[in-house]
Amino acid sequence: MSAKRKYKRRYDSLPTVLLFVLPALIPLIVFWIYPILRTIYLSFTNWDYISPTYKLVGIKNYLSLFRNPRFYEALWHTLVFTAGTLFPTIILGLVLALLLVKNFRGSGILKFIIFSPWITPTVAISIVWSWIYKTDGGIANTILTSLGMSPLKWIASSDTAMLSVIIVTIWKSLGYAMIFYLSALEKVPGELYEAGALDGAHGWRQFVDITLPSISPTTFFLTIITMVNSLQAYDQIQVLTQGGPSGSTRTLLYMYYQLGFNEFNMGQATAVAVVMILLTVGLSLIQFKVSEKWVYY
Amino acid sequence: MAEIILKNVTKEYENGFQAVKNINLEIKDNEFVILVGPSGCGKSTTLRMIAGLEDISDGDLYLDGKRINDVSPQDRDIAMVFQNYALYPHMTVYQNIAYSLKIKKVPKDEIDKRVKDVAASLGLENLLDRRPGQLSGGQKQRVAMGRAIIRHPKAFLMDEPLSNLDAKLRGQMRVEIADLYRRLNTTFIYVTHDQTEAMTLGTKIVVMKDGEIMQIDNPTNLFNYPNNKFVAGFIGTPTMNFFEGEIEEKGDGLILKTRDGFIPLTAEKAAKVREGGWVGKKVTAGIRPEHVELSDQDSAAFRGEVSVFELLGSNAIIYTQCQDDRIIMNTDQTQYQEHGKEIFLKVKEAKLHLFDPETERTITN
Structure with a gap:
């Protein structure tokens, strides 16, 4: 077949291809690609979110953002929050899955209870946790004092507010990680463990040499998902701390919200959003690159 | 070791x-x-x-x-x-x-x-x-x-x-x-x-x-x-043919009476059959496909129609549908038989196996 005919055939089939692709492409364009492009455009303007007109201001928003210490503080909080939720969620999710992978009486109910925070709205969860964290009479402090420890101020103090939000986020996503790990653990071929038993791999050795590599694709998937979820965390911060006290829980996303909807500086807010997109893409790329060394398909 | x-x-x-x-x-x-x-x-x-x-x-x-x-x-x-x-x-x-x-x-x-x-x-x-x-x-x-x-x-x-x-x-x-x-x-x-x-x-x-x-x-x-x-x-491919038959006296020896004919038992087999008290009784017989041969009508143990002729290269498998049984014969490629043709089969007597129809234990090999 000549190149010209080949090209013609491709060209002929374009309407058919579009017909199949459009149902997926239209929502993608309307709700994702266009808003992203629009956000990038707005980040070069001085729009105040209310006025019908605005001017292009070049990279002014970015320059003032990078000169603003509040931005670096929020970036740092974002990284702390992401790391603080990512590792415990993955590790504890795996531990729970290992404990519950063997069916025993009540294990089904236990799995459901651990998973249930994932399907409960974050706002509802956060309201309940705000009661738990109450300085006077909250369950958290009741437990601490009953264990002979001194009570904490939790969300009321800038020292512990971030920890408090992290705990809520881990608690919420733990069940999700566990469910994925449960399924991954069940899929590890029994023969691998048997071969390992004959080779002399037991206990910790078996876990490190056989289990962990076998479930590495799940670990990778959960790492990406948990990271993205952490970067996008908003509800729990809004309900529990509103970014405070004194900005101690202000992440980039929360800063975006405050800039855009409290301070009516949509130009700078969208600049923060663009930085967040770059951060997410950058972290994901690093993970994909590093994953070549530890993920086995 | x-x-x-x-x-x-x-x-x-x-x-x-x-x-x-x-x-x-x-x-x-x-x-x-x-x-x-x-x-x-x-x-x-x-x-x-x-x-x-x-x-x-x-x-x-x-x-x-x-x-x-x-x-x-x-x-x-x-x-x-x-x-x-x-x-x-x-x-x-x-x-x-x-x-x-x-x-x-x-x-x-x-x-x-x-x-x-x-x-x-x-x-x-x-x-x-x-x-x-x-x-x-x-x-x-x-x-x-x-x-x-x-x-x-x-x-x-x-x-x-x-x-x-x-x-x-x-x-x-x-x-x-x-x-x-x-x-x-x-x-x-x-x-x-x-x-x-x-x-x-x-x-x-x-x-x-x-x-x-x-x-x-x-x-x-x-x-x-x-x-x-x-x-x-x-054990054995194609699998052994099994069929029912009755042990009968014929002259000095014993025969296995099949539906379409009979198979004379060798002296050695006959002795074992007598020893086990099987004369006059029904037994299950077995013969490997390579021990089945084409024959004329008089000496045939089976009569049937060719259902499949399977050429495997140097040898060929002939599946013959008899009245009650399907007899498989493993022969050489020259013995081509047309589908549906009526053929007569005999067996190598020395290679016949007899089994107790209830316990399925071997009577004689």
């Missing part, structure tokens, strides 16, 4: 199902023992009990005179090749082969030397850096064997190692395993449901059914002198 003895070994699961029922088996040093039987006969369970991957519910297992029921798998000094190879997917071929030595903390230099020796003997030198996912079925199989060989185990256990390979490769690997056995000169226990593998590889074959041992013998005896109808039917 090892001698393995199973004494009254039983495997019963929690739900009460007995996968292996009170079996006794003696495997001598350097023997190539094949456990063969249909699916669910308990052959793999037996192998796994020897490996230590399944607990023994009852009975004793001895390795070189030492009872090893409670010895952990890695301390039994036994290597196993699994049906799906069970290679560690995240390790290279080198790491897969070296893994057991690494766990035993063998010095790196020695591991390297042994891995390279094993790889050379199996033709894996160029694949050492690859992962199992990048290997073909045959290569994976070789790596699995390499992983077993490197340990210098007392015995090799193989659980249907060729069942995932295509027919041609299976043939090649069969030869390689036979060669490996000769080179390593150690005890092999091999599970298969393929009786061709069993016949070609084994020095001793254990035929199992429903958790019980039906017969233990060498391949020739198993083929020529089956203990019962099950073994007679299981």
